[in-house]
Amino acid sequence: MPKSLLVTGAAGFIGANFVHYWMQHHPEDKVVAYDALTYAGNRANLDPLRDNKNFSFIHADICDYDSVLQALREHSVDTVVHFAAESHVDRSITGPDAFIETNIVGTHTLLKAAREVWLSGGEAQPHRFHHVSTDEVYGSLSVDAPGFHEQQKYEPNSPYSASKAASDHLVRAYHHTYGLQVSTSNCSNNYGPYHFPEKLVPLCLTNILRGRALPVYGDGSNIRDWLYVEDHCRGIELVLEKGQVGETYNIGGNNEWNNLDIVHLLCDQLDARFAQDSSLAERFPDAPGSSGRSARDLIKFVEDRAGHDWRYAIDATRIMDELGYKPYESFETGLQRTLDWYLANEDWWRPLLPE
């Protein structure tokens, strides 16, 4: 039986990748993309689906209860996949209010509307509310501590992670209190196509291509666990299809890197591209590779950000053992695919950059 999905935050990085992934793998399902189109949302991310009769787009805020209710009813939605969020830690430090509003109040508005539509009239409709969250809710790890597991104590350190932690608790509470059929996934850092160029990987890629400095916080030793975005989407699909209601699954690929090593890898991969393909020097004359220099020359260490978590690492044993999850991409292959995409889609990223 085809599903009808409401995907919030569908014009953002992971949401857009998820919608493309889902429509490719489940072409019979209906997908309603729901997005307020903040600075991070880009309608063009969904342009390839314009003519797909099973796809529709709603430009609205998740904090708007009436719009959410109408969307759920009009499209007979049976599955919500909730990505919409303010997602950039640096912005949460300078302006936390939007994070409280969207991540906490917005998530609660969705839960309230879902409860009204799915649970209020007599017999409950078959449904699922899947909440997409982050490993940052668990706080920071010391260098040799084991990775975060699902029973880990929540210790969020930034306004971003605190607001995501609050939303995770609300989702859990709507299951325990009202019987809403929920699931939650907490994922490590993603990278891949459609990633807004304020985040580390696309920022470095686009700065190298323009010959701009590559800012690295502190001494670059902070560690993150990285997953190619399509591998995240596949994990969410597994949780929706086989995961237990009311449960939480950590998604990751045992792929820890410190920030400086990532920047070095990106520089080296781009240098190699310039060495192989002379047309790149014509397209990107300011890139170091166009004059035979290394992109590593652009690295610039900058003052560390406030409260910068030292290390995140995901223990994905549960989703691997119980649901058979396995990421397909290594960091090297995933970055090559990412590079391919950014080189082929200059029209997408150029207008998003500040001059």
Ligand SMILES: NC(=O)c1ccc[n+]([C@@H]2O[C@H](COP(=O)([O-])OP(=O)(O)OC[C@H]3O[C@@H](n4cnc5c(N)ncnc54)[C@H](O)[C@@H]3O)[C@@H](O)[C@H]2O)c1
């Ligand atoms: N990017 C990562 O590495 C990562 C890792 C783990 C979990 N997550 C989680 O995945 C989700 C998506 O992250 P992302 O990186 O794609 O974020 P993003 O910032 O790229 O996209 C967020 C999207 O949500 C939309 N949005 C924001 N406020 C809204 C509102 N009030 N109403 C409706 N839409 C609104 C934006 O327009 C945008 O399209 C977030 O919940 C984030 O916490 C992200």
